Amino acid sequence: MWRSVASNALTLFIVLLVVAAGLLALGRERFSGPGPLTEAICVRVERGDSLSAVSRKLEEQGAVSDARIFRIGADYSDKAAGLKFGSYLVPPAASMSQVLDILTAGGQSTCGREVNYRIGVLTSEIVLRELDAATNSFVEVAKFDPAVAEAPAAYTELAGEDDLRWRVTLAEGVTSWQVVESLKRAEFLEGEIAEVPPEGTLAPDSYEVTRGGDRAALVAEMAARQSRVLAELWETRSPEAPYETPEEALIMASIVEKETGIPEERPQVASVFVNRLAQGMRLQTDPTVIYGITKGEGALGRGLRQSELRRRTEYNTYVIDGLPPTPIANPGRLSIEAALNPADTDYVYFVADGSGGHAFGRTLEEHNRNVAAWRRIEAERGQTPPVGVQSD
Structure with missing residues (x-):
């Protein structure tokens, strides 16, 4: 009898082990x-x-x-x-x-939600957006420019959420003054910025921040990132690049940045200015003249006057030889790369072509034809051509 009970118990135990093992395997699966x-x-x-x-x-x-x-x-x-x-x-x-x-x-x-403070060349805006998980894309919830408008209710109601992500994004071509002034209006940051950093030394990029983060520390990170980019690209520069120092390359990169927003054009634009330097020609570029007027403190908001093109300032490249003394904006990585590795061309002129890009010319005659074409396009659009035409 006891043998039978023991045998049954052993059988039951084995069965339970098998069942447990099966359940465990099923659970793991x-x-x-x-x-x-x-x-x-x-x-x-x-x-x-x-x-x-x-x-x-x-x-x-x-x-x-x-x-x-x-x-x-x-x-x-x-x-x-x-x-x-x-x-x-x-x-x-x-x-x-x-x-x-x-x-x-x-x-x-x-x-969830993200706040991105986009600091742009003409305007800056705080954008609150939420991820649509189904499409893995963000949907805009609220947007405003803190320089001219109060925060909408949708923003103020959600800005205190603990898991809200915060980001500050610098557009290519912003000036250091614009960056500092915009960061002063970022209510989600704290601390003072002692002085405006040297022009060109802040990297246009996107920066993860935290609510209550230090403004000065953020600016320091922007400067450190730009320094790393410049040092890295300086090592890969073309042997034909005409710069004695990385700082000179940064000046040229800022000019390229302000002359075109089309990435593919930047090496060609850089080649125009490099070729001009090699031939002893003046750069004759409007953005440097504008910087001499505004000092980077906002947009000019109008076309250049003939008197301004003739007036001698250290940034008027229609009057001075060579490069201006400092960058005229904060250039992005692609513009720095273009300045250090310009395209191999014979171009010494360029002008807008009406499509958002530029028409390049090797001779003054060719350039004049391109300028005439541009003026016809402007006339057809009912617009008055600017006084200064790039590199004419």
Whole structure:
């Protein structure tokens, strides 16, 4: 009898082991296998959320098929206590294991809302936008220029959210004065900026910041980034580049930056100015004249006058020889690269061609034909051609 009981007990134990092993294998398969999501969603982890609360939320949102398996898997992988506050993008068919990795990785939120302060050449604007998880694209919620308008309610109501991402973006061609003045109006930053950095020394780029971050520290990062870019590209410069110092290249890059917004044209524009220097010609470029008038403190807002083109200033390249004394804006990486590696051309002239780009010329006769074509285009549009035509 006892042998029979023992045998039955052993059989039952083996069966239970088999069942447990099967359940464990099934649990592992469901934990690591494709999840139920058919499209991406945003999952928000609140501060202080427990694993149980998060697992229930994931099940309710359809991100996991079984909250219990998700909790067991988190415990088994020693990540149960590693949940990070924030909003996270969970892709379609993400396994429970992948979801757990996403929620415990830390760093910037990958979903939810973002504030981007775009500092531009003519205007600056604060843009609040939200990620549409289904399309993985941002939808604009609110936008305003802090220099001329108060923050809309949509912005003020959401700006205090803890997991809101913050970014400051500098456009290529902004001046250092514009950067400093714009940052002063960034209410989400703190601290003073002691002085306007030298022109050209700030890198046009996008910068992750935090609410309450230090303005001076941000400017220092902009300067450090531009310094690294210039040093890196200086080492790859063309042997024919006519600069004695990286600073001279930065001056040329700023001129190229202000002359064209088309990336593909920049090496050609740079070649015009390099060729002019080689032939002893003056640069004759309007943006330098404008900088001599405005000192980079805002846009001129009108065309140049003949008297201004004739007036001697250290930035009037219609009058002075060679480069102006400093950059006239903060050039981006592509313009610095173009200045250091200009295209191999015979061009010494260029003028707008009506399409947003420029027509280049090797001789004055060719250039005059291009200018005449440009003036006809302007006349057809009912516009008065500017007094100064680039490089004429």
